[in-house]
Amino acid sequence: TQSTRPQRLLGAVQKNATRGDPRSVVKAIDEFCRHKEWAMNVGDEKGCILDSVVSELNPATVLELGTYCGYSTVRIASLLPPHAKLITLEFNPDYAKIACQVIAWAGLEDKIQLVEGSSAEWIPKMKEHFGVKMLDLVFMDHWKDDYLPDTKLLEDCGLLRKGSVLLADNVICPGSPDYLKYVRRSPRYKSQYFRSHLEYTKAEDGLEKSVFLG
């Protein structure tokens, strides 16, 4: 039977990356996507912006919406302090299976909790099920139409505190116009656009960083 693109991406990691070395996993995926097959990872250019936001924030609790193959999961977790936790939600079982193996290859299982399920189902369970008090950082990279409803759900579930950061991928391409309008207009957020390019291409894209003001 034919392999899928995520399976071929995992193969590239297992062939070219060193077990237990997250940066080599990130590099192997970027090489694969730049030279073999494009895939919707945040990529290296936007990835450097992601790295700087994570490093500056030094978050204890991170939520990622949309794991896909685990590229940004590994990228974020490799920068977290010792006892920090990253919970990542992925509702496609095939993607979750690939991401789980990419995370294991990077040796980051102890920092990452991969949950197979939807944001709508699991955001309301964050506190009771994972013992999460507040989220320091949320990285949004799932369906673009769900950025806004899930942001409102995070607010309603009391998971954001003064200083919590929402970092959203693809606010230009494919775009999330309703989300962008909301965080840029709302007095409850201080929003900032980091201009970049769509992963592995010359098209414009960017990340929107929005600090919750409480």
Ligand SMILES: CNc1ncnc2c1ncn2[C@@H]1O[C@H](/C=C/CNC(=O)c2cc(-c3ccc(F)cc3)cc(O)c2O)[C@H](F)[C@H]1O
């Ligand atoms: C809705 N709640 C969800 N809960 C859990 N997992 C979810 C949920 N929703 C989706 N997932 C899961 O999150 C992932 C979804 C990623 C979507 N990403 C993109 O579409 C996306 C698209 C492009 C793109 C740009 C130009 C072009 F020509 C073609 C594509 C670039 C990007 O960087 C992207 O991130 C996964 F697939 C889905 O199962």
Ligand SMILES: [Mg+2]
């Ligand atoms: Mg994306």
